[in-house]
Amino acid sequence: MAAASCDDDPSQPRVSGSSAVGPDGGVVEAQNGLAELDIPAGALDQPVQISLVQTSASIIDTRLVAETVYALQPQTMTLLEPATLWIEYDPAFLQGGGEGSLRIHRLQTQGWTESGVLHLAVDATQNRVLASVIHGGVYAILR
Secondary structure (H helix, E strand, O other): OOOOOHHHOOOOOEEEOEEEEOOOOEEEEOOOOOEEEEEOOOOOOOOEEEEEEEOOOOOOOOOEOOOOOEEEEOOOOEEEEEEEEEEEOOHHHHOOOOHHHOEEEEEEOOEEEOOOEEEEEEEOOOOEEEEEEEEOEEEEEEO
């Protein structure tokens, strides 16, 4: 299943790291360019300062793919419409595992979960995983 991306729409505002995104939607890209959040129009009812920052995991899991942990802030944010989050991975960190099992997870108190994350696709050509999300928080790729 191919996910639509704001990459295809040059009218969507693009920001790097952190910026205010309003009711018209927009794209927030991590400063390293390895993760992106595509926010559709109508997902926010007022401008919100949103950031997507690479971080480290506070809960270690053997399924965690190295260097794929990102904080989507504000952590308390709930979107009115789902946004598409993609995170790029380095195949060298898969340790011989297949790409088909890769999924984006959200960190919660009890650990990593797919709750609140709708898997969209693994794009093995561009080495990234796509998911639909509505909450701020810490996200990562797990096997």
